[in-house]
Amino acid sequence: MKKLLNAPCDYADQTLDGLCLAHPEFYARGGASGRVIHRPGGAIAGKVGVVSGGGSGHLPVFTGYCGEGLLDACAIGNVFAGPSVADCIGAMKLADGGAGVLRLYGNYGGDRMNFDMAGEMLELEGLTSTTVLVADDVASAGPEEAAKRRGVAGMVYAFKIAGAKAAAGASLAEVTAAAQKAADACRSIGVALTACTVPEAGRPTFDLAADEIEMGMGIHGEPGLWRGRMKSADEVAGEMLDRLLADRPLVRGDRISLMVNSLGATPHEELYIKKPA
Amino acid sequence: MKKLLNAPCDYADQTLDGLCLAHPEFYARGGASGRVIHRPGGAIAGKVGVVSGGGSGHLPVFTGYCGEGLLDACAIGNVFAGPSVADCIGAMKLADGGAGVLRLYGNYGGDRMNFDMAGEMLELEGLTSTTVLVADDVASAGPEEAAKRRGVAGMVYAFKIAGAKAAAGASLAEVTAAAQKAADACRSIGVALTACTVPEAGRPTFDLAADEIEMGMGIHGEPGLWRGRMKSADEVAGEMLDRLLADRPLVRGDRISLMVNSLGATPHEELYIKKPA
Numbered sequence: 001m002k003k004l005l006n007a008p009c010d011y012a013d014q015t016l017d018g019l020c021l022a023h024p025e026f027y028a029r030g031g032a033s034g035r036v037i038h039r040p041g042g043a044i045a046g047k048v049g050v051v052s053g054g055g056s057g058h059l060p061v062f063t064g065y066c067g068e069g070l071l072d073a074c075a076i077g078n079v080f081a082g083p084s085v086a087d088c089i090g091a092m093k094l095a096d097g098g099a100g101v102l103r104l105y106g107n108y109g110g111d112r113m114n115f116d117m118a119g120e121m122l123e124l125e126g127l128t129s130t131t132v133l134v135a136d137d138v139a140s141a142g143p144e145e146a147a148k149r150r151g152v153a154g155m156v157y158a159f160k161i162a163g164a165k166a167a168a169g170a171s172l173a174e175v176t177a178a179a180q181k182a183a184d185a186c187r188s189i190g191v192a193l194t195a196c197t198v199p200e201a202g203r204p205t206f207d208l209a210a211d212e213i214e215m216g217m218g219i220h221g222e223p224g225l226w227r228g229r230m231k232s233a234d235e236v237a238g239e240m241l242d243r244l245l246a247d248r249p250l251v252r253g254d255r256i257s258l259m260v261n262s263l264g265a266t267p268h269e270e271l272y273i274k275k276p277a
Numbered sequence: 278m279k280k281l282l283n284a285p286c287d288y289a290d291q292t293l294d295g296l297c298l299a300h301p302e303f304y305a306r307g308g309a310s311g312r313v314i315h316r317p318g319g320a321i322a323g324k325v326g327v328v329s330g331g332g333s334g335h336l337p338v339f340t341g342y343c344g345e346g347l348l349d350a351c352a353i354g355n356v357f358a359g360p361s362v363a364d365c366i367g368a369m370k371l372a373d374g375g376a377g378v379l380r381l382y383g384n385y386g387g388d389r390m391n392f393d394m395a396g397e398m399l400e401l402e403g404l405t406s407t408t409v410l411v412a413d414d415v416a417s418a419g420p421e422e423a424a425k426r427r428g429v430a431g432m433v434y435a436f437k438i439a440g441a442k443a444a445a446g447a448s449l450a451e452v453t454a455a456a457q458k459a460a461d462a463c464r465s466i467g468v469a470l471t472a473c474t475v476p477e478a479g480r481p482t483f484d485l486a487a488d489e490i491e492m493g494m495g496i497h498g499e500p501g502l503w504r505g506r507m508k509s510a511d512e513v514a515g516e517m518l519d520r521l522l523a524d525r526p527l528v529r530g531d532r533i534s535l536m537v538n539s540l541g542a543t544p545h546e547e548l549y550i551k552k553p554a
Contacts, residue, residue, distance in 0.1 A: 003547060004470070004513060004548075006511050014552060015547075233283050266542075267334075268337065269336045272294075273283065276291075
C-alpha cells in the first residue's frame, strides 16, 4: 500500500490531529473519543446548530466545512465508516446553542442509523433536532427512487446554505427548510478512473483496467452505470451533463451553480479542461 | 494514458481556457499565443509588475497565483516545458505599469534563457526589469552549489511577498530585494510515490515499484537522493525535516512558516498525518 501514513489503524485520528494542529483557528477536537471536530469557539448561544458527519477519507468533506457560517461540528468515523452514536451525540451537543440542531449529512445507511439514534436520545434530554439528507447522486438510483440516492458533492452547497441561514439568526424550521431546498436542488454524478485504497484494507477496493473507467461509481466504490474504455474529457463530461440534465431539466433563464471537483487525486488542470465550442 | 483530456497537444490551452472561463474575476488570457495569463484588470499604473512563468502541469503554480497582491502575469509553456520568449515578453508587457517589472520564477534552464532574452529585448524598448530566481530544493544540489538548485514550493512565498511589496507601492529595487530575501529564506524537499504522465508522452516519466519511493525527486521527475522501500509517514517526514534543518539550521526563537503540499495527487488527509509526540 503506497500511502503516506503510520499505522493504518491510526490513520483517521492522526489526520484529525494534524488538521487541528495546522488550523487551530478553524478546528478543534471534541467528544469523548476525540472524533468530533468543531469550531473552537464552541456553540453560539441562540443560534441553530448545524452538524454533519460521516467516514474519514473524504477531506475536505466533512470536517473541512466546519467554520463560521458553515457547520458547527462533525462526527467522524474510520475511513469510509459511519461515526458512532456517541460521536453523533457529541457533535450535536457541541453545536447546541439552545435553538435546536440540524443534522445535515449524506444519505448512507450507517450514518442515518447512528444520527437517528443520537437524535432520539438527545430528544429525551430536551434537545430538539431535525434531519436533512443530501441525496444528489443521479447514478445511484432512478428518479422514482430518488430517496435512495447517495449524497455526494451536493453536501457542500447544503452545508453552506444551511450554515449561512443559521448564522443569519433563522429558526430551526427555517434553517431546515433552507437546507432541504438546497439538497433538493442539487444533482451530481461521478466517474472513476482508478480505485482507492482504504488503509485498514491495504489493497484497492476494486480493479479497473489501465484503459477502463466506470461512469457513475459512488465515492466508496459503489457500482456505477457502466464500465468501459477510457473516453475523451469532452465525451465524459458530455455524458455526465446529459445525465444530470435528464434528471433535472433546465430551461432558458435558469440560474445554476456548477461544481467540478475531484476526490483528491485528479490534478486541477484536468478538472479545468474545456473543449473549444 | 488514464487522464481526463481531449487531445494531448491541446491539453495546456484547454486547461487555460477552462481556468479563465471558470474564474473570469481572477484570470484572463493574453499574449499573441494566448499563453499569458494575467489579472483581467491589466497593469496598474505606477506599480512594479511581478511576472512569473514556466511549464504547464503544475497548477496552482503558476497561473493560480495571478491576483491582487500577487503576480500580475504569467507566461505558460507546454507541460513541463518553459514558456516561449514571445510569451515572456507578453507577460512582462501586460505587467508593466511604468515602474519596472520583476521576473520571479523557478531556477530551470529553459525558463532562465527565455526570460533573460525577453528582459534584454524589452530593455531596448525602455522597460526596466530585474530577476529573482527561486532555488529552494535542497535535494537538487549541495549548499556549495546552492545556485544550481531547482525552484519548487518556495515560489509561493516569493510570489506572495513580492506581490504584497509591489502592491504597497515599493520601488523595483525594494520589491526585488524583498523577493530575493524571501527566496533566500526558503528550503524545500520532495518525495515521490508514483510517476506522473506528461500528456504528449503518454506514458509515465519513470518507474517506481509498488513498494518503492524516491526521496528528493524533482517535480518533473529529476533524480532524487535515494530510491528504496516505502516508509512510514513519520520516517519520511523525519528525514525530510532533518535534511531541511541540516541545510538551514534553526535556533530557539526562530519563527518559520511550514508548508506541506502535494503535487495534486496525494489526498489531503495524508498531508495532515501527525504522529503523537
